[in-house]
Amino acid sequence: MSDFVVSARKYRPQTFDTVVGQKSITATLKNAIKNDHLAQAFLFCGSRGVGKTSTARILAKTINCSNLTENFEACNQCESCESFNSGASLNVYELDAASNNSVEDIRNLIDQVRVGPQLGNYKVYIIDEVHMLSTSAFNAFLKTLEEPPKHAIFILATTEKHKIIPTILSRCQIFDFNRIKVKDIAEHLGEIAKKEGIDAESEALHVIAQKADGALRDALSIFDQIVTFSGNTITYQNVIDNLNILDYDYYFRIVDYALKEDIPGSMLLLNDIIEHGFDPHNFIVGLADHFRNLLVCKDVRTAGLLEVGESTQERYVAQSKELDGSFIVRALGVLSQADVEYKASKNQRLLVEMALMQLCSIKAEQEKKNA
Ligand SMILES: Nc1ncnc2c1ncn2[C@@H]1O[C@H](COP(=O)(O)OP(=O)(O)O)[C@@H](O)[C@H]1O
Ligand SMILES: [Mg+2]
Ligand SMILES: [Zn+2]
Structure with missing residues (x-):
């Protein structure tokens, strides 16, 4: 089992069209790329495990791709795409504000922003849980957010939109990510089960999807848990026993x-x-x-x-x-x-x-x- 990769990581979407349940957001982003009309700062709001980080990474990869498909998706083959897919791209910088929320952390980031990209056209800065930044860190960041260099794009993500101060809100294009519908989660689990060679009853996948309460990541973790418990066949009975759900x-x-x-x-x-x-x-x-x-x-x-x-x-x-x-x-x-x-x-x-x-x-x- 040493090569076991949890499904939530193994199945991170790699293109806009494979992001589940966020069609209006991915369509808007693709359209902006098509019309060369991309904002420089975005705020991605929504609960955990609904695709905010995944979409941010896809955006970063797509706008740096040197060979976009007709459908405005990254080619996943060019040098830039390859470096993104192997996690080696220098054009995407992720800061988790939950654990790095000091002025010092933000100053480091601002220093980075000044330097342009070496390969591709954009450097994308993803700041996760941005509401956790300290007030002084926020203030240090505001100027950069107001007048970013042309090559810089900021994607701020938060699970708590109400904690974002108005000065930030007014500078960002805001996207509200949906909780994902039970039906969509169940379908997605069905596709993954197929790829993994797992025989799963549709009823079983629905119960997992319900339990996940709108978060696809949670659904995938529960799915893994059930697979560990019951092997390559997932039945409704396995699931309700394992999750202690009343039939x-x-x-x-x-x-x-x-x-x-x-x-x-x-x-x-x-x-x-x-x-x-x-x-x-x-x-x-x-x-x-x-x-x-x-x-x-x-x-x-x-x-x-x-x-x-x-x-x-x-x-x-x-x-x-x-x-x-x-x-x-x-x-x-x-x-x-x-x-x-x-x-x-x-x-x-x-x-x-x-x-x-x-x-x-x-x-x-x-x-x-x-x-
Ligand atoms: N909308 C989605 N479509 C497909 N997979 C998703 C989606 N949302 C979450 N996931 C799954 O959950 C994992 C974590 O998602 P992530 O984008 O990091 O969520 P967030 O940043 O909103 O917490 C992904 O690797 C993927 O496997
Ligand atoms: Mg995230
Ligand atoms: Zn490419």
């Missing part, structure tokens, strides 16, 4: 019990869940999410908001047909109240059981009202 199946069954007004059945199922070591509070939150999913697939206009794999999607659509909207809304009310009261309750298990009893009574309640 969707429980939620579908609870809803079935609610429709059958089967209080003992739902209490036994809750017992089973607790015995498997799952936290009842998470169960309440997950069940609310399940009802929300049922609600969105009742209408074609919102069906796209359902972020699950294909076979699970079919189950959702099928179950949603058995419920009417008012049932779902009432159930969401019950669960939201249980969620709010959970922390303060002295008998949390009973609280959850009572919520389940209420779910099992909605049908009778509504029939009475309509009688």
